[in-house]
Amino acid sequence: MTEMVYREALKAGIREEMLRDERVFLLGEDIGLNWGGAFKVTKGLAEEFGAERVRDTPISENTIAGAAVGAAITGMVPVAEIMFGDLITLAMDQVCNQAAKMHYMFGGQTSVPLVLRTVFGGGKNIASHHSQSLEAWFMHTPGLKVAVPAFASDVKGLIKTAIRDPNPVLFAEHKLVYDKKEEVPDDEYLIPFGEAKVRREGADVTIWGTFIMLHKALEVAEELQKEGISVEVIDPRTLVPLDKKTLIDSVKKTGRLVLVTEETKTGATTAEIAAIVQEEAFDWLDAPIKRVNAPDTPVPFSPPLENYFIPDNKRIAQAVRDIV
Amino acid sequence: MMVTTMIMQRMSVAMEYGVILKWLKKEGDKVKKGDLIVEIFGEKNEFELEAPDDGVILKILCDVNDEIPISEPIAYIGKEGEKIPDARPLKLNAASATTPAQTTAAVAPTQTSTAVTSQTVPPSTQARLPDGKIKASPRAKKKAKELGVDLSFVVGSGPEGRIVEKDVTAAKDSTPQVTISDERKVRSVETMTPLRRTIARRMTQSAQNPHITMITEIDMTEAVALRKEINLKVEKVHGIRVSFNDIIVKAVADTLERFPKFNATLAGNDLHIFDEVNIGVAMATDDGLIVVTIRDANKKSITDIAVETKEKGNRAKVNKLAPEELTGSTFTVSNLGPFKVDLFIPVINPPETAILALGQIKKKPVVVDDAIAIRSMMMASCAVDHRILDGAPAGQFLSTLKETLENPFMMKM
Numbered sequence: 001m002t003e004m005v006y007r008e009a010l011k012a013g014i015r016e017e018m019l020r021d022e023r024v025f026l027l028g029e030d031i032g033l034n035w036g037g038a039f040k041v042t043k044g045l046a047e048e049f050g051a052e053r054v055r056d057t058p059i060s061e062n063t064i065a066g067a068a069v070g071a072a073i074t075g076m077v078p079v080a081e082i083m084f085g086d087l088i089t090l091a092m093d094q095v096c097n098q099a100a101k102m103h104y105m106f107g108g109q110t111s112v113p114l115v116l117r118t119v120f121g122g123g124k125n126i127a128s129h130h131s132q133s134l135e136a137w138f139m140h141t142p143g144l145k146v147a148v149p150a151f152a153s154d155v156k157g158l159i160k161t162a163i164r165d166p167n168p169v170l171f172a173e174h175k176l177v178y179d180k181k182e183e184v185p186d187d188e189y190l191i192p193f194g195e196a197k198v199r200r201e202g203a204d205v206t207i208w209g210t211f212i213m214l215h216k217a218l219e220v221a222e223e224l225q226k227e228g229i230s231v232e233v234i235d236p237r238t239l240v241p242l243d244k245k246t247l248i249d250s251v252k253k254t255g256r257l258v259l260v261t262e263e264t265k266t267g268a269t270t271a272e273i274a275a276i277v278q279e280e281a282f283d284w285l286d287a288p289i290k291r292v293n294a295p296d297t298p299v300p301f302s303p304p305l306e307n308y309f310i311p312d313n314k315r316i317a318q319a320v321r322d323i324v
Numbered sequence: 325m326m327v328t329t330m331i332m333q334r335m336s337v338a339m340e341y342g343v344i345l346k347w348l349k350k351e352g353d354k355v356k357k358g359d360l361i362v363e364i365f366g367e368k369n370e371f372e373l374e375a376p377d378d379g380v381i382l383k384i385l386c387d388v389n390d391e392i393p394i395s396e397p398i399a400y401i402g403k404e405g406e407k408i409p410d411a412r413p414l415k416l417n418a419a420s421a422t423t424p425a426q427t428t429a430a431v432a433p434t435q436t437s438t439a440v441t442s443q444t445v446p447p448s449t450q451a452r453l454p455d456g457k458i459k460a461s462p463r464a465k466k467k468a469k470e471l472g473v474d475l476s477f478v479v480g481s482g483p484e485g486r487i488v489e490k491d492v493t494a495a496k497d498s499t500p501q502v503t504i505s506d507e508r509k510v511r512s513v514e515t516m517t518p519l520r521r522t523i524a525r526r527m528t529q530s531a532q533n534p535h536i537t538m539i540t541e542i543d544m545t546e547a548v549a550l551r552k553e554i555n556l557k558v559e560k561v562h563g564i565r566v567s568f569n570d571i572i573v574k575a576v577a578d579t580l581e582r583f584p585k586f587n588a589t590l591a592g593n594d595l596h597i598f599d600e601v602n603i604g605v606a607m608a609t610d611d612g613l614i615v616v617t618i619r620d621a622n623k624k625s626i627t628d629i630a631v632e633t634k635e636k637g638n639r640a641k642v643n644k645l646a647p648e649e650l651t652g653s654t655f656t657v658s659n660l661g662p663f664k665v666d667l668f669i670p671v672i673n674p675p676e677t678a679i680l681a682l683g684q685i686k687k688k689p690v691v692v693d694d695a696i697a698i699r700s701m702m703m704a705s706c707a708v709d710h711r712i713l714d715g716a717p718a719g720q721f722l723s724t725l726k727e728t729l730e731n732p733f734m735m736k737m
Contacts, residue, residue, distance in 0.1 A: 255463045255489060286463040286488045322483060 002186055006152040007041050007178040013156035014042070014079060016188060017163040018049055021077060024163055025053040028064060028081030028117075032056040038083045039119060039178055065091035065116065069099050069168075072114040077163060082118040084130045085172065091116075099168040100143030111166040115159070121174040121211055121262055122310050128298035131306070133263040135210070138170040139239045139272065145169040145193060146239040150214045152182035154237055157191030165193070174211035174262075194241035198250065202232035205320050206250040208273060209260035210236065213292075213311065217260055220316045229324055239269060247273070248281045255286030258319045262310055265293035287323035292316050327402035327409065328377040332392040335366040336647045338675075341393045341416055342366050343518040344386050353381050355401065362398065365518035368614060368650040370643075373398075380404050389515070391416035414457070416476055460487035467492040519611050530674040534710040537669050538718045542726045544685045544700045547571050550732045558627050568685060568702075569605065569659045570630040575728045576657055576680055577601045577621035578735060583721045587654045589675040590712055604653025604673060605633055609640055615673055616640055617653040626735075661685060667703035678708040678718070680725070 004012070018024045026042055032054050036043025046054035057064050061082055068080035082088045088095065099112045122131035138146045145167050149155035155173070162169040199214060200221050207217040214235050221231035232250050236243055251257050257277055259270035274289045292311045300306045332342045342364040349361050360372040361381070379401040386398050396413035458475045460468070464487045468475050471492060478495040480487035516524065547568065554566050580587045580601045588597040601622040604615035616636045618629055639645050656673040661684040670681035683703040690699045704725070708718045728735060 255461070282462050283466040284463050286461040287482065287486070324483075 001183040003181055004152055004184050005178065006155055006180050006182075007039065009152040009156040009182075009184045010041055010159055010173070011043070011045065012184070013159035014163070015045060015048070017160055018045070018053065023075065024077045024079060025055065025071075026079045026081065027055040027057050027068060029057055029059055029083050031081050037081060039175070041117075041178070042081070061087050061090035062094060065094035065099070068114050068116065069094050069102075069112060072099075072112045072168070073102065073110050077113050079115040079117060079163060082116065085118040085120040085134055086129050086132045088118055088134065095138075095144070095168070095170070096141045100141050103167070104143065112168045113166045114168045115162045115171050116168065117171045117173065119173045119175055121176060122299045122306055123176045123212070125301065125303050125306060127301040131299035133211075133261065133294075135170075135172050135239060136263060136267060136269045136272070139269055143168070144240060147171045147193065147237070148210045148239055149237060150174065150177055150211045150235055152180060153184045154191060154197065154235070156184055157189050158193070158237060161190045161193055164190070176212040177215070180215060191237065193238040194243050196234055196236045196243035196246040198232060198246065199235050200231065200233040202230040202254065204230045204254055204324055205256040205258060206232045206234060206247070206254045207258045207260055207316070207320070208234045208236065208247055210269065211262060213260040213262055213316070216311070216313050217316055220313050220320065223313070224317060224320060229320060231320060244276060244280065248277065251277055251281045252284045255284055256323050257285070258290045258292060258316065258323070260292040260311060260316055260319075263293055264296045265291060266296050268293050290319040290323055292319045327382065327400050327406055328379065329397045329409070330361065330373070330376055330399040330401060332364070332394055332396050332398055332413070333373060334394045335369070335371045336651050338651060339367040339394065341391045342371075343521070344388050344390045344392065344398070345370060345518070346388060347384060348372070349381050351381050351384050355379065355381060366647065367522055368519060369645070369647045371647075375401060377401050382406060382408050385413050386415065389417065391521075414476070458487065459485060461489065463489045464492050471496045517611055519614070523612050526674055527671055530672050533672070533674075535672060535707045536710045536715055536718060537705050537707040538715065538722045539667065539703065539705045540722050540726055542702045542704050543690070543730050544568065544702045547729055547732045548685070548700045554626060558630065562627070562631055564630060564634045566626055566630040567633075568661065569657070569682075570626055570633060571732060572659070572682060572729065573603050573605060573618060573621055573629050573633070573657055574624070574626045574735060575725055575732070576655065577603055579721065579725045579728055580655055581622050582724060583717070585713060585717065586678045586708070586721055588677050588712070589654075590677065590709070595712060598654045600654065602652050602654045604656035604676075606656055606658035606673075607637055607640055611643075614640055614645075614650060615653055615656055616645065617649055617651065619652065655679070657682070661702070667705060669705055670707050672707055672709055677712050678706060678721070681705045681707070
């Protein structure tokens, strides 16, 4: 095991796959020589693998996604980067109408082994075009797989699985987890999609969340332990496919569920999870399901407003206390 | 015209729910305002409820034997074909496993008993939704079903009083719910009468309060003499005989004038001391125990009390007492002397604060002025609600009563 930050673990996973399979190549804005991407995930890879396999592109998300889809259906394994998740709107047709549907539209004669990496989330004071959390859109689109790794040990195993998957994968990252450190196995390992991880075991309340909210939830769980409230924290790791069993088993144990994501509340992934749990575990609920999300507004630029906008530990803890 | 909702009405102060005894009208019947619609059993009596309006009975919401809390809807009256609200009354008996309908149902001899669950009093802090539904989590409801717990008897500890799983588990463990499920053959099943259910509920409620009981022995020799003397006249004039109980009721009423806290009730944190001294006289009927009220007993003579008690007792046996004759007592006297009981420990008749229990009068050798004498002795016990009264005042009350009964000619006649 080696302690490393999320960003390094992610890069290590990509690098292992590039070494293993020469069809794997990267494309995106400023990901190549001397720069290594806006969040430095690919730093050094262009130097190691050359500009052919780590390709800088024009500033055109539609082009990046379109080229990646074309490469994927003609035998390559592209790992494309959209610098900010917000800008994926410019590539929506390629992602949702082309990549997601081709396998079905062509009667299974082709598949699209594409990984589209991007980053969501606020906390950097870079306003509403660079801070959104839009994962629910992709969870809603049949034909896409969606990964949401929040921890260094998970991101490495998940990116490798994503690259090997014959289906298009929206691989979502978060700006504030890149620097989170964790022990990461040295030997090669894969983490299957659709397997949630219980990050902390507890008896009274289950918190299900994604990205930085999981890190906050773990802090809250520690805090609430002192009050005698035992919190279980579940990381889904992938939204599509979704591990319902781990979540529902947990709810059956605790009887209470708090859903925490940074998304704006209406139509968020949390809404879907709440619906699933009430459909499949209604009789085990001992309290209403609580959602902790951002308010339904664009992400504010003003730092004090953004701090207010993003759910904090206090709000998560309160949601738990409200139903215990 | 709007649909009129007929509700369970409060027919006496202590009434918390009514039991449906008989529907006098059926769905579709035309009724006029004031027509008798349904017979119910309140706290201790039967009543008929009247139609609140002219119209047609559109819907009857409850069945015979249902226990319906005050103000819950029981029927809708309106114009033919009119749309009725989708509401159902809360039924206290809804989840209990007691046999509905017949009072005595014949059971096939081979049949064995099914699980029967007895219940305690519904807590007053019950969390209810605005429509009267019990506020319980799905998990609590599921648990309640599994354990056979009636949620209307569970206190919720969750946010906003919601009943959560652990409340159900706790209720199962704590309440005296006796589940009888065995292989013994049952000959017949007797459903508790409404009066029996009232007694069960109120006694359970009372038993939860801390009782302390004082015991003394009272020399009734003088009272025996007094009774003999009174009866010489009374028997001729009224055709009845004054009982020891009548003399005791008078003595108790006089004593209570000096002990107002024994003639009171606890309402929240306030002790309400009553103006009148109304003595409840416990009587056995075929149906169960009832308490007949002798109002202003302190202002009545022993003969008045005797005549009134005899007359009410006769009517009690044929169920002809008016509700006000069965309610409003402020202190109860229970006498098991006629059953040859020497002494017993009573349970307070709520919401009163104390009760007096009497045994039989027996001739006994006792020491009087350092000599053995044959005296007519009676054991008496007084139980008080220890939340309100302590041992010392209870002792004082009992010794004052003893003093009065041992010198009965001193009583205000």
